[in-house]
Amino acid sequence: MITVAQAVETVIKVKPFLAEALSEGIVNISSVARKIQPQVEKIVQKPIKEGAIVMALNRMLPQLSDSLHTNVGALLNQLGDIIVRSNLTDFTFRNSNTIFQCHTALMNEMVDNQDVFYTLVRGVFESNLVVSGSYEPTVEAHFKNEELIWRSSNLSAITLKLPAGNIHFTGFYYQILKMLAWDGINIKEVVSTTNEFTIIVNDEDVDRAFSILKGLKTSGKYLS
Incomplete structure (x- = not known):
């Protein structure tokens, strides 16, 4: 039989925004209890009083705060190199x-150039290509018969080498993106692989974005 405390913990663990707000004491616990009450009742399969959820939240707050900061700190502390590429x-x-x-022909021309920046993401209806600015004429030549939806120049890429454990931590990308959003950094594109995370920003934002991401590595030492 699942207890109220276990149900509350299950709900909160998959809500990194809410977990962080609770750990920082910036949300009203009674309001949170009312909000998650239907989910808790669904898990335990019976009506639950709001007061019981409030009590469960209060009991888990110290553990939640320690766990959140420790896990985030450990991962941020393991962030690898930060690589910046400009003129994209x-x-x-x-x-x-x-x-x-078109992509095959373009890649064939780039195969001997190890310094070129090239990312390709194919969606359901459109494909996105970010490439070194020096290859703009080459892209235009190979894609001249394709429908261009959007084009933007004077961009920079910042790539973070991620610790292997990032794929098991709910809200890890949120920890990175929230800091950029708080400082008003406009992210044009996001590209990720299992252990790399790349953001594309305007050239005028790259210095601030780099400083923020570098600061994340430093902050991890104090949180873990």
Whole structure:
């Protein structure tokens, strides 16, 4: 039989925004209890009084705060190198039956250039390409018959090497993105692999964004 405390913990653990707000004491616990009451009742499969949820929240707050800061700190402390690339151009094309051939032709021209920046993301209806600015004419030549939806130049990429444990931590990307958002950094694109996380920003924002991300590594030492 699942207890109220276990149900509350289950709900809160998958809500990193709410967990952080609770640990920082910036939300009203009674309001949180009312908000999660339907989910808690669904888990325990019976009506639960708001007071019981409030009590469970109060009991888990010390543990939640310690766990959140320790886990975040440990991961941030393990962040690897931060790599910055500038002079990039962002293209978005409508998907077509011929767009793969365009990408293949473009990559064939880049294969011997180890310094080129190139990322490709294919969505359901469109494909996004971020490439070194020096290859703009090459992209234009190979994609001249494709439908261009969007194009933006004067961009920079900041790549973070991530610790392996990031894939098991709910809200890890949130910890990174919230700091950039709080400082008014406009993220143009996000590209990620299992152990790398790249943001594309305007050139005028790259220095501030780099300082923020570098500061995250430092803050991890004090949280873990």
